[in-house]
Amino acid sequence: MEHITPRWEKQWRLKTTTTKTWERKVRFVCREYRWQEWRDDLFTPGATPIAGRMVDYIALKKDREVFTLDAVDAFCQAPETEDIVVDPPAEYLKKLEERGENTNVLWKLKKQLPRRRPAGLAWINFFGGILQE
Numbered sequence: 001m002e003h004i005t006p007r008w009e010k011q012w013r014l015k016t017t018t019t020k021t022w023e024r025k026v027r028f029v030c031r032e033y034r035w036q037e038w039r040d041d042l043f044t045p046g047a048t049p050i051a052g053r054m055v056d057y058i059a060l061k062k063d064r065e066v067f068t069l070d071a072v073d074a075f076c077q078a079p080e081t082e083d084i085v086v087d088p089p090a091e092y093l094k095k096l097e098e099r100g101e102n103t104n105v106l107w108k109l110k111k112q113l114p115r116r117r118p119a120g121l122a123w124i125n126f127f128g129g130i131l132q133e
Helices: 049-061 090-098 119-132
Strands: 002-014 022-031 084-086
């Protein structure tokens, strides 16, 4: 199994409501670096203006409907494709220690975490499988 260290990523985001307030978004993300290994399985399709025009053109010619969607926390929906373990957050380990439980634990990922290098391709494959059902 591969061991990857995670971290908390904290960002301010403008909440799109009528009040226009700022909110703090905190995500548990992987620290995975490009220089650690050579991979050739990370390429995913990207959206470009010309690709969007082609989709619209084909849809009009074939009388098809077109829609867009936005998946919130998309990578967290895609299954993990490798055997990966991460260190739990310090807050979790502290609670285990307070209860007198063993703190020498790792978490095995079942889903892709944000910042995982293969997460983009895993998401495309996962979502493509849903569309084909």
